[in-house]
Amino acid sequence: MCCALAVVCVAGCYRPNVVAGPVISEGAGAAAHMQAAALQGLRLHVFNTGMNRVSPLLVGSPAPWRSAPAFVIEHPVRGLIVFDCGLAEEVGREGEASLHPVTRLLFKTRSLPGKDLVSQMRAAGLDPGDVAYVILSHMHFDHVGAAPAFTNASFIAGPGARANSVSRMNGFDPERIAWVDADAWHEADFSRGEPFATFDSTLDVFSDGSLRLIRGGGHTAGGIAVLLNLPAGPVLLAGDLVVHFDWLRSDDVQRIVLDA
Ligand SMILES: [Zn+2]
Numbered sequence: 001m002c003c004a005l006a007v008v009c010v011a012g013c014y015r016p017n018v019v020a021g022p023v024i025s026e027g028a029g030a031a032a033h034m035q036a037a038a039l040q041g042l043r044l045h046v047f048n049t050g051m052n053r054v055s056p057l058l059v060g061s062p063a064p065w066r067s068a069p070a071f072v073i074e075h076p077v078r079g080l081i082v083f084d085c086g087l088a089e090e091v092g093r094e095g096e097a098s099l100h101p102v103t104r105l106l107f108k109t110r111s112l113p114g115k116d117l118v119s120q121m122r123a124a125g126l127d128p129g130d131v132a133y134v135i136l137s138h139m140h141f142d143h144v145g146a147a148p149a150f151t152n153a154s155f156i157a158g159p160g161a162r163a164n165s166v167s168r169m170n171g172f173d174p175e176r177i178a179w180v181d182a183d184a185w186h187e188a189d190f191s192r193g194e195p196f197a198t199f200d201s202t203l204d205v206f207s208d209g210s211l212r213l214i215r216g217g218g219h220t221a222g223g224i225a226v227l228l229n230l231p232a233g234p235v236l237l238a239g240d241l242v243v244h245f246d247w248l249r250s251d252d253v254q255r256i257v258l259d260a
Helices: 002-012 024-036 089-098 101-106 117-123 245-249
Strands: 043-054 066-075 079-083 107-110 131-135 154-157 185-187 194-196 199-204 211-215 224-230 233-237
Touching: 024 233, 043 089, 043 117, 043 224, 066 117, 089 107, 101 107
Parallel strands: 079 131, 131 154, 154 185
Antiparallel strands: 043 066, 043 107, 066 079, 194 199, 199 211, 211 224, 224 233
16 A cells, blocks of 8 residues: 555645657658558557546646547458557446555546447457457556457567556556466567657557557556557557646646656
8 A cells, every 4th residue: 555655645746747849740741651651451440448537646636537448450461459458347337346446546437338348349340359469558457458358369568568567556457467478478679669750769560661669658667659550641549648638738748657
């Protein structure tokens, strides 16, 4: 419990950490180039598995409700790819009672039966057994909920993600990924990364330009994002790198103090 109290204490003293980001227009040329080279047949499905709201204990003032999204990418060669798994099915069925006491203290969480990722995939005609890859932005409970359903998948996460997410006191849910064998668990090695657009280090996962891992950090140690090159234009799947738009607009880079 002392870890959780430490988090609350530090968060209670929180002050915005303002760091100006790159000029977004610098990436416009790269976006146009990406779209011209996009892989035809690449599709993105967006699902909302529920919502949650950060406690004033963490951010100092009431924060708005935000969705707990999960994404399924259809790759014409590689098959189905999941990016983040949303809330667990139990949250819709049992409510917050299914979550760890510290998680319930720090977040208000809501879902409904049938809103978990697996149920919504099946309703959309997507078989969880066909998922070849699961990419996890980070290991917080609202991003790994449906992970146990993807038993045929290889998992991809950020550097040190598994070792750094063992404490449920910090909002992680390590049991959701504990079953994944070591040979099916892969962590990005950004020492082999290359700069792309405004990003310092990226990895072209399939060497076809369709999906780049981007080094994150800030929200949790080893967090990652995905830049997806859809035919309609590039999309950034950012995990919790941006939790609320007002934080992005104010260049406030860190509201939750869990980074190493
Ligand atoms: Zn998070």
